[in-house]
Structures are given as structure tokens and as C-alpha cells.
Amino acid sequence: MFNSSRSPSRGLAAACGLFFLLSGLSSASAIGALAIGVTGDIAKDGYSLGATINHDTEEAARKAALDWCNTHGSKKTQGKCKVVEVFRNQCVAESLDPKVGTPGAGWAIGPDRATAENRATEICKASAGRSRQGFCRIEFYQCDTKP
Secondary structure (H helix, E strand, O other): OOOOOOOOOOOOHHHHHHHHHHOOOOOOOOOOEEEEEEEOOHHOOOOOOEEEEEEEHHHHHHHHHHEEEEEEEOOOOOHHOOOEEEEEOOEEEEEOOOOOOOOEEEEEEOOOHHHHHHHHHHHHHHHOOOOHHHHOOEEEEEEOOOO
């Protein structure tokens, strides 16, 4: 599991971009989940993120992602955590601009590590603003790989 402990530091475009770039679910058995907590102003309030992989049930994956999200990241966003995606045999990645008080952040799910990282980085760049796009970097990734 993972959380973003960077607070306050990200922008709303990252949250919006997530839904546009998430890929569909496969029919394999390993189950992961991604939970996000945002207020709408990531640059001011930060965000909370909980990701979990390799669960046997969707319920277990959702609970683990929410539990992590609700206890890590920005204090202003922990109580706003919601599961935004459940996935099977895929990867999740987070990209961010490490400078506190900047809006650059993105997270995404993809069929492999490279796709998830590329999607997360594109969302980060879109939310970072022209002067900070080059600072987006992968902060975290996990791949759901249970056979």
C-alpha cells in the first residue's frame, strides 16, 4: 500500500484526469484498488492516496485502499477518501511535482508499469502548469500480479 504524504501541494486537474485515463478491468483473479482523497485544491490542501494490490476479493481490496488513504497523506483530505477504481492484474502509478505548494500530481492505472507511469505523468504535467511540467516524476508504482 502507498500514500502520498505530500501536503499541501497538488491541483484539481490531476483528480479529473484520473477518470479520463484509467483503463478497463480484465477478468483475472488478482484484485487491487485505488482510493483518493481530495478537497478540490491540491496545491493548497494536498491529497491522500491509498493503493493496494493482490487481494482475493474486491471487498478486501477496497477496504485496504480506503484504510490506507484515510490514515495517510494530507490531514485535510484523509476523511474525503473514496475508491475511484478497482483493477485486476494491472499496475497503478503516482507522479508528482515534488515542490510543496504546486498543483502537479497525477495517478493512473494501466495494463503494465510503463503505461500506468506514462498516464500518471501526463496527468501530472497537465495539472502542473507550463513552468513546472518538467518536474513531474514517478513517486510510486505497484503491479497486481497474482497468478
